[in-house]
Amino acid sequence: MASAPSKLYADDVSLVVVLLDTNPFFWSSSSLSFSQFLSHVLAFFNAILTLNQLNQVVVIATGYNSCDYIFDSASDLNRSFENGRMPVMSSSLLQKLEEFLIKDEQLSKEEPEGRIKSSLFLGSLSMALCYIQRVFRSGALHPHPRILCLQGSPDGPEQYVAIMNAIFSAQRSEVPIDSCYIGAQNSAFLQQASYITGGVHHKPQNLDGLFQYLMTIFATDLHSRSFIHLPKPVGVDFRASCFCHKNTIDMGYVCSVCLSIFCKHHKKCSTCGSVFGQAQSEAASASDKKRKTPET
Amino acid sequence: MLRLPTSTDPSCLKEMLLVCKLSRSSPNRAQIGAMDMAAKRRRLIPSSLRWLLTVPISSRDCRLFFPLRLPATLQISLLSVHYNIHQTMASARVAKIAKYKTTIKDPGTPGTLTMTLEKILFVPRNPKSAGKLDVEFRYIKGQKHTKEGSNKPPWLNLTNNQNGSFIFEFENYSDLQDCRDFVGKVLAKSGEVSEKPTAAYPDEQLNAAEMELRIKLLQDDSELQKLHKQFVLSDVLTEAEFWATRKKLLDREASKKIKQRLGFKSAMVSDIKPSTDGRTNKVTFNLTPEIILQIFAEKPAVHRAFLSYVPNKMSERNFWTKYFRAEYLHSTKNSIAAAAEAAEDEELAVFLKHDDILASEARRKIRRVDPTLDMEADEGDDYTHLPDHGIFRDGNKEMTELQNELYKRTLSQDINRHAAVVLEGRAVDAEFEDTKAVAEALAHSKRESSNKGESDGNSPERLDRLSRMTEIEDLQGSNNLPLAPLCIKDPRDYFDSQQANALRTSGDALSGTEQIKCSLSIPEVYGSLRESISSIKTMGWKEPIVKPEVAHQVFDALTNSISNTKHNIGKNPQESVLDRLPRKTKEELLHIWTSILELLKHFWASYPITTSYLYAKVNRLKDAMSNIYPQLEEIKGSVPSEFRHQVSLLVRPMHQALDAAIQHYEASMQKRSTQSGEKPNGYV
Numbered sequence: 001m002a003s004a005p006s007k008l009y010a011d012d013v014s015l016v017v018v019l020l021d022t023n024p025f026f027w028s029s030s031s032l033s034f035s036q037f038l039s040h041v042l043a044f045f046n047a048i049l050t051l052n053q054l055n056q057v058v059v060i061a062t063g064y065n066s067c068d069y070i071f072d073s074a075s076d077l078n079r080s081f082e083n084g085r086m087p088v089m090s091s092s093l094l095q096k097l098e099e100f101l102i103k104d105e106q107l108s109k110e111e112p113e114g115r116i117k118s119s120l121f122l123g124s125l126s127m128a129l130c131y132i133q134r135v136f137r138s139g140a141l142h143p144h145p146r147i148l149c150l151q152g153s154p155d156g157p158e159q160y161v162a163i164m165n166a167i168f169s170a171q172r173s174e175v176p177i178d179s180c181y182i183g184a185q186n187s188a189f190l191q192q193a194s195y196i197t198g199g200v201h202h203k204p205q206n207l208d209g210l211f212q213y214l215m216t217i218f219a220t221d222l223h224s225r226s227f228i229h230l231p232k233p234v235g236v237d238f239r240a241s242c243f244c245h246k247n248t249i250d251m252g253y254v255c256s257v258c259l260s261i262f263c264k265h266h267k268k269c270s271t272c273g274s275v276f277g278q279a280q281s282e283a284a285s286a287s288d289k290k291r292k293t294p295e296t
Numbered sequence: 297m298l299r300l301p302t303s304t305d306p307s308c309l310k311e312m313l314l315v316c317k318l319s320r321s322s323p324n325r326a327q328i329g330a331m332d333m334a335a336k337r338r339r340l341i342p343s344s345l346r347w348l349l350t351v352p353i354s355s356r357d358c359r360l361f362f363p364l365r366l367p368a369t370l371q372i373s374l375l376s377v378h379y380n381i382h383q384t385m386a387s388a389r390v391a392k393i394a395k396y397k398t399t400i401k402d403p404g405t406p407g408t409l410t411m412t413l414e415k416i417l418f419v420p421r422n423p424k425s426a427g428k429l430d431v432e433f434r435y436i437k438g439q440k441h442t443k444e445g446s447n448k449p450p451w452l453n454l455t456n457n458q459n460g461s462f463i464f465e466f467e468n469y470s471d472l473q474d475c476r477d478f479v480g481k482v483l484a485k486s487g488e489v490s491e492k493p494t495a496a497y498p499d500e501q502l503n504a505a506e507m508e509l510r511i512k513l514l515q516d517d518s519e520l521q522k523l524h525k526q527f528v529l530s531d532v533l534t535e536a537e538f539w540a541t542r543k544k545l546l547d548r549e550a551s552k553k554i555k556q557r558l559g560f561k562s563a564m565v566s567d568i569k570p571s572t573d574g575r576t577n578k579v580t581f582n583l584t585p586e587i588i589l590q591i592f593a594e595k596p597a598v599h600r601a602f603l604s605y606v607p608n609k610m611s612e613r614n615f616w617t618k619y620f621r622a623e624y625l626h627s628t629k630n631s632i633a634a635a636a637e638a639a640e641d642e643e644l645a646v647f648l649k650h651d652d653i654l655a656s657e658a659r660r661k662i663r664r665v666d667p668t669l670d671m672e673a674d675e676g677d678d679y680t681h682l683p684d685h686g687i688f689r690d691g692n693k694e695m696t697e698l699q700n701e702l703y704k705r706t707l708s709q710d711i712n713r714h715a716a717v718v719l720e721g722r723a724v725d726a727e728f729e730d731t732k733a734v735a736e737a738l739a740h741s742k743r744e745s746s747n748k749g750e751s752d753g754n755s756p757e758r759l760d761r762l763s764r765m766t767e768i769e770d771l772q773g774s775n776n777l778p779l780a781p782l783c784i785k786d787p788r789d790y791f792d793s794q795q796a797n798a799l800r801t802s803g804d805a806l807s808g809t810e811q812i813k814c815s816l817s818i819p820e821v822y823g824s825l826r827e828s829i830s831s832i833k834t835m836g837w838k839e840p841i842v843k844p845e846v847a848h849q850v851f852d853a854l855t856n857s858i859s860n861t862k863h864n865i866g867k868n869p870q871e872s873v874l875d876r877l878p879r880k881t882k883e884e885l886l887h888i889w890t891s892i893l894e895l896l897k898h899f900w901a902s903y904p905i906t907t908s909y910l911y912a913k914v915n916r917l918k919d920a921m922s923n924i925y926p927q928l929e930e931i932k933g934s935v936p937s938e939f940r941h942q943v944s945l946l947v948r949p950m951h952q953a954l955d956a957a958i959q960h961y962e963a964s965m966q967k968r969s970t971q972s973g974e975k976p977n978g979y980v
Binding site: 022024025027028033034035036038039040042043091094097098101102104105108204205206208209210211212213216217229230231232234269270271272273 | 783784785786818819820821822824825826828829830831832833837838841842843846847849850851853854857858861
């Protein structure tokens, strides 16, 4: 794991890796239309690029079945999509996005109803972290990386384990994860991600002014965050999912060896294989009862 | 006349300061008021000039005073035995006649000074004078006194916490000495953690090492000490229970001790100088087992003599008498006198002669070594019995060996022998209680090493010992154990996020989250998405992207919320509320939280209640928990008003935890009372 980022060109050069939610099921039922969303977001990207000449934006699309890199402001392939109506970079982004959606649709199979229509947030998060690792190893001079998640889909509890692993590796490599949640409910994963890695989480009240939210909160680079105040959430939702059924729980059993969480009492831990002792009584069982209360 | 403290508890290690003062001119007799087991074995022979006091050499630090047949100027006239106090004795006190002076110039009010373990009481002789003094030892910070050899009168100056001082003038220096020792002891004791004898938990046997570990842990960690004081000393928890959950700490402490092997000191401890007191003509030799070990290691002839003479031919005291007599003779460098005395006293001669064991060992070493290969030892090593280290002066090959040459010993010989022993390292590695054990252990180890030495020079034991000796453990790096590899029993189960059973159960398990109900089919949703993209491509961005009023609204709302939360919570998300509170409040809150955790740990561990011991314990814990509520209220009240809200937020989970515990307790009490009719065996 690479160590903390070394000294950069200047303090406020940033590399923003944006995870864009393109879950069609979410967008078909959202109050904000996808085209409006895109116009806010594309303007925001341009604004970031104008803040500093050396800033860099990378966009990864979080689809329903797959994830892919959509846009990299540092690459030279942006010139070929000329369109009089909008800047070059935006049009290349849109083109790539369209191609991605076609591919994504082809990968989908008919799923039974009742399934949570969550996007593959985990996949795009992992891809972002890999890209950032590559940037770390590219040389001594590189911009401050951070990850910005624009999510609307609800959390998929089956992704809990892997998302927590990704969050901890981001924490270890000191990459803050900012998150802007535009869905209806609260997302526990995003709140935990921002809390643990030291990023900012915000759920905009008024989605028409999304651009304003993005500019005020998420455009600040990491150096400026030491003296610019950003809105803090009141509390963090620390609910976890159990490892056996992937249900969201807030009271469960924890294996004392590997800290895996289970919703029911098991004889044996499925992760590390340790055998739990006899449950003689409530207080004397080998796996402790753990209570997670949301912080007030 | 001195009265000594009475001992009421024979089972504890004791310190008794038994001071008897004699001089040639006025023989006093000291009476021992209390006889404990050790004292009963003592025989006091009151005589005007010489005292013989036999004491059991079971204490770690004993001073032996004994008479020497020395010229008249040196005479032993004072005996004392000194142990270490481990337990407090409630009636320990010292009373002296003294004068109390408020300043140095003050002539002083004559009266009696009484010092007990808790306080100092001075009562003036004249009841009408105003010099009465009653000070508790808690307030005494330190003491100063005038030196004995100087011309000043014997004064003792006790300083207290507020930088005031109490000056007492004594009649003589020995009184001053007694008081000084007493004050020193009390002051030292007040710095320690008081240990109560653990009698609550029936089966616990504590040895001294275990107690020491606990004391050390408590001294190192002030938080632990506070908890200990709060719970154990107020009888909420017993010692055993408190330490039962901290076994790992104790083990870590214990393992820390064994790490380093101590070698001998480089200073020549065996060449001890007796302390002499010109005024009262006494000579003190202070012998600890450490010193004795060194003496035996460096002078094997003495060791052999000890093993053979004691206790058959002479007592240990006599043995050491003669040894020190021999040392004295050596130090005067009067070989004629030495020869004379050696002729008289056969045993003394043993100490005065050269150490033949050393000589033979050196010769053996030489024989063992192949001089062509190993320059470890050569003829020069065998110097102990050769004058001038075998170096001939003036080319003179003759050695005139006078009879007295035998009794000469040079300082360089001593130093070299000491250095050799130090480099060899410790042959025996444990603590000893008495001389006999030391001698035997050393003899045993010598026998073992000589057995090994007889075998081939390159024997594996020898090589093994060599490698052990050359390795210096402290200097080696810590061996970092390799990290345990990640071992997941069923990786597919762990990593695979899309699972069949997840599908089955996720549909009905999620109560809180709303599922996205989508009535459209897959191609439709994708199609709509692609439409949006193409529309934006053709139409360009919406102008304006954001309406000014909306942007203004959003901006306002954000800045309002930022300023509010900054006021309430703090600047950055990782900063905790605790850091903004005043320090005292923060410490109190944290301490209450750790004590709540401690109580809850023991509380929940006692359920289900199966014995009456657990029942009593749970009751005690519940009372202690109820006492915490008013403490929390007090803290809330003491905090300035801008922090009250945060403090109440912090205090809320503490309340919740305590409430849950007390609720459980009450429910179980109720259940028990309803069931008590059914239980025939009188379960409490």
